[in-house]
Amino acid sequence: MTTAVPNAVRYTEPILGWYAEHARDLPWRAPDATPWGILVSEVMLQQTPVARVLPIWRRWMERWPTPAALAAEPSGEAVRAWGRLGYPRRALRLHACAVAITERHGGQVPSSYEALRELPGIGAYTAAAVASFAYRQRHAVLDTNVRRVLARLIGGVEYPPRSQTAAEVALAESLLPHDAPTAARWSVAIMELGALVCTARNPRCVDCPVLAECAWQRAGRPAYDGPPRRGQAYAGTDRQCRGRLLAVLREADGPVEKAALDVVWSDPIQRERALDGLIADGLVDPLEDGRYALPS
């Protein structure tokens, strides 16, 4: 038996109203933001806080305002401009996106979910986000923020399951307003609610527009009881080693000697493995003369 009260009244309207008043004015949300700018922001924001993305995004858009502008440069320039945002393979894939958009889509970021999904580095979330935010379409946009809001608001638990389920997708789709532009606004609104109010730690429930509807609140905000949610060691890992190695190349003006890489990581076995990994990923180019460079 479904409720007689339409979801639009219970969730949509309060959250849209809250968003209208409390949304951050981020540059990729400005009226003059382009689909390319929005796509770039979405890739940069993957697993990365807004505060760190902001300056890099501004510099990036100033330098490469169109996909064609980026496509015209070596991929290594994208890796260099990526700076310390993390997960530098994203920079490589963004460059590959620019090439694909230039070659296959006449330089215009495609608007269909399917075409977006085929671009390198664009998965289910990012394709839905770009289609929604750049083209005002109606898609379930299910990121970590939205999953957490739905887990609490509807599921009555503190955190969503570790990996995304079909039930979550179905739920997100069932909540989508029928009208496409409204659905797009709803998607960004519920995401923003998760980012600003319904946060992972210390949620600001007092500021929540749907506190009265919240199943987690109603249940007395029980603490998460499932298996440990995290545990990613970093110190001493290949990831850290790769980061050190790539930082050397990023900060160098041109190719570097092998010795310049050797000094940043003491364990030669791990160092070589990490370097081979970077080369395999296309993030590092081994030159004929024995030196190493960012890819061209």
Place this chain on the structure above:
DNA sequence: AACACGTGGGA
């Protein structure tokens, strides 16, 4: 379906 993949800031 797990696991690899960077980085830095807040609690």
Place this chain on the structure above:
DNA sequence: TTCCCAAGTGT
């Protein structure tokens, strides 16, 4: 200081 985690994707 240590731990958690921030608009995921590809294999």
